Amino acid sequence: MKAAVVTQLGQPLELQERAVPEPSIDQILVRIEASGLCHTDIHAAHGDWPVKPTPPFVPGHEGVGIVEKLGERVTAHQLGDRVAIPWLGHACGHCRYCVDGRETLCESQQNSGYSIDGAFAEYAVVDARYAVTVPEGVEPFDAAPLSCAGVTSYKSVKVAHVQPGETVAVFGIGGLGHLAVQYARLVGAVVIAVDIDSDKLELATSLGADHVVNAAQVDPVAAIQALGGADVALAYAVSPQSFEQAFSSLSRGGRLVCVALPAEGTMSIPIFETVLKGIEIIGSIVGTRQDLAEVFELHALGRTRVIAEGRKLEQVNESIAELLDGQIQARLVFEF
Ligand code: NAD
Ligand code: ZN
Ligand code: ZN
Numbered sequence: 001m002k003a004a005v006v007t008q009l010g011q012p013l014e015l016q017e018r019a020v021p022e023p024s025i026d027q028i029l030v031r032i033e034a035s036g037l038c039h040t041d042i043h044a045a046h047g048d049w050p051v052k053p054t055p056p057f058v059p060g061h062e063g064v065g066i067v068e069k070l071g072e073r074v075t076a077h078q079l080g081d082r083v084a085i086p087w088l089g090h091a092c093g094h095c096r097y098c099v100d101g102r103e104t105l106c107e108s109q110q111n112s113g114y115s116i117d118g119a120f121a122e123y124a125v126v127d128a129r130y131a132v133t134v135p136e137g138v139e140p141f142d143a144a145p146l147s148c149a150g151v152t153s154y155k156s157v158k159v160a161h162v163q164p165g166e167t168v169a170v171f172g173i174g175g176l177g178h179l180a181v182q183y184a185r186l187v188g189a190v191v192i193a194v195d196i197d198s199d200k201l202e203l204a205t206s207l208g209a210d211h212v213v214n215a216a217q218v219d220p221v222a223a224i225q226a227l228g229g230a231d232v233a234l235a236y237a238v239s240p241q242s243f244e245q246a247f248s249s250l251s252r253g254g255r256l257v258c259v260a261l262p263a264e265g266t267m268s269i270p271i272f273e274t275v276l277k278g279i280e281i282i283g284s285i286v287g288t289r290q291d292l293a294e295v296f297e298l299h300a301l302g303r304t305r306v307i308a309e310g311r312k313l314e315q316v317n318e319s320i321a322e323l324l325d326g327q328i329q330a331r332l333v334f335e336f
Contacts, residue, residue, distance in 0.1 A: 003121035009047030036062030063119020155287035164188030172237030
């Protein structure tokens with residue numbers, strides 16, 4: 001099978017011919033139909049974060065495809081099912097986080113495309129219990145971006161406890177942000193989209209954003225404060241400065257949800273304003289299997305639109321360059 005492999009951190013991926021992996025007792029073998037390129041895959045390939053992946057590895061945690069083989073103990077899926085392989089590729093299932101509904105905090109988790117080989121390949125294996133069924137009515141091409149960009153932005157809107165009529169500022173209208181605009185709208189928020197690229201802001205408007213702010217042209221803090229301030233600011237831009245802007249754009253009682261993971265990941269937050277304004281700062285990491293099932297359900301009902309462009313796996317390095325250059329409308333999906 002063809003696979004795109006990180007052989008050295010910071011180097012271009014290599015397209016390799018590899019043996020199709022064998023599922024172990026609890027795993028399934030999935031023939032990949034569509035596989036999204038998340039900005040996280042780029043951080044992984046570059047070794048941007050304190051905990052680094054070990055080459056050689058295959059990135060990709062927005063993999064969607066058909067179950068072709070079952071490990072002996074698998075009961076969660078059947079041959080021919082369409083499933084998604086998300087970031088949470090495996091968790092222990094019995095720690096306090098796994099049992100109380102916070103499985104994405106499990107300390108024994110394995111992450112697809114990071115600590116275990118992911119979906120930038122024609123086939124991938126995954127723990128059957130952590131593969132999520134893609135329902136009828138959700139095309140694989142849409143299901144792929146929903147498996148990370150969708151579930152992550154959905155969860156960040158959930159953890160912010162957005163109330164109808166509140167104002168939500170979405171910083172970064174990329175893969176995650178273009179879906180966040182829609183989830184914020186679904187819960188009844190007034191949405192302000194912030195990006196440094198006017199095409200992204202046009203897209204945000206077409207997806208239902210009420211206001212747009214071009215942070216390359218104006219000070220987004222002043223612009224959002226002029227609109228009355230944000231009750232919730234969602235940080236998806238790969239820029240520590242934009243986290244600080246997101247913080248400063250909040251009204252009293254506001255919530256900052258930190259989602260993006262820039263390499264130089266430090267933000268400076270004033271204690272005085274945080275305390276006096278009663279600000280909450282929340283970290284949000286992907287979403288659970290149940291969150292992803294909800295994301296698929298909403299999509300099947302026609303409540304969300306995935307904006308994606310197709311590419312071939314052979315174009316993986318050009319695709320990464322395009323994404324970093326800001327040339328992509330929202331998401332790239334490798335099609336097989
Ligand atoms: P993306 O590249 O598709 O989108 C980033 C967007 O931010 C782009 O539209 C870009 O134009 C915009 N941007 C860049 N600088 C900006 C600035 N200063 N102000 C406003 N906008 C700016 O990336 P993505 O795939 O959406 O991922 C975003 C980040 O989220 C990455 O760091 C990724 O690793 C992280 N991520 C986190 C989780 C999680 O669970 N916490 C899950 C998935 C991705
Ligand atoms: Zn656990
Ligand atoms: Zn991702």
